[in-house]
Structure formats: C-alpha cells, structure tokens
Amino acid sequence: MGTPVDGLIGTRLVIQLDGYGPHSSRAQRNRDLEQDERLRRSGYIVLRFSGDQVRWKWPMIEAAVLEIVAAGRHLAAVPRRRSARPTEASRAAG
Numbered sequence: 001m002g003t004p005v006d007g008l009i010g011t012r013l014v015i016q017l018d019g020y021g022p023h024s025s026r027a028q029r030n031r032d033l034e035q036d037e038r039l040r041r042s043g044y045i046v047l048r049f050s051g052d053q054v055r056w057k058w059p060m061i062e063a064a065v066l067e068i069v070a071a072g073r074h075l076a077a078v079p080r081r082r083s084a085r086p087t088e089a090s091r092a093a094g
Helices: 026-041 051-056 058-070 088-093
Strands: 007-009 013-018 045-050
Touching (some): 007 058, 013 026, 026 045, 045 058
Antiparallel strands (some): 007 013
C-alpha cells in the first residue's frame, strides 16, 4: 500500500477517520481526497468518516463496514492462475 491509513479490514477495506483539527483546512481535505483516489486506483475500498460521524452516527459506520464485509468485498480476489501452456516460441526453441 505505501500510504498510511487509519484502519485496514481484510486486505482491501481502508477506513479513514478525520478529526477536525488535522483535517480542517482546504489543502488537507484535497490531500485526503487525492490519497483516497490513489488507494481506489490500487484496488482498495475507502470509507472516510468525520470525527462527528464516529461520535454521533456510529450505527451508520457500522452498517457500511458490515455490508462490505458480509459481501466479502474486504478481501482481495485471488487471481486465477493461467495454465502453463507452452508458447509457439518456447516450443520452437524446444
């Protein structure tokens, strides 16, 4: 991943919690959004919540996380292995 996150559930679900102080400036908000986009492009699911949401709307956060976990989306898909069929070039080199 290479990017600090507040929490990682499974291998793909990133939780970001934003307190008001460190995340109150426009510049920091833009950095947060850019970080979220980089993580999404790398295959992560990013949920970002404010400190107020953590304090006052915990059931909403819990429901969002549990929905993703129940669907198994917090785990990376296992790539399918390709069959080891020889290519034309490798057969010719034989």
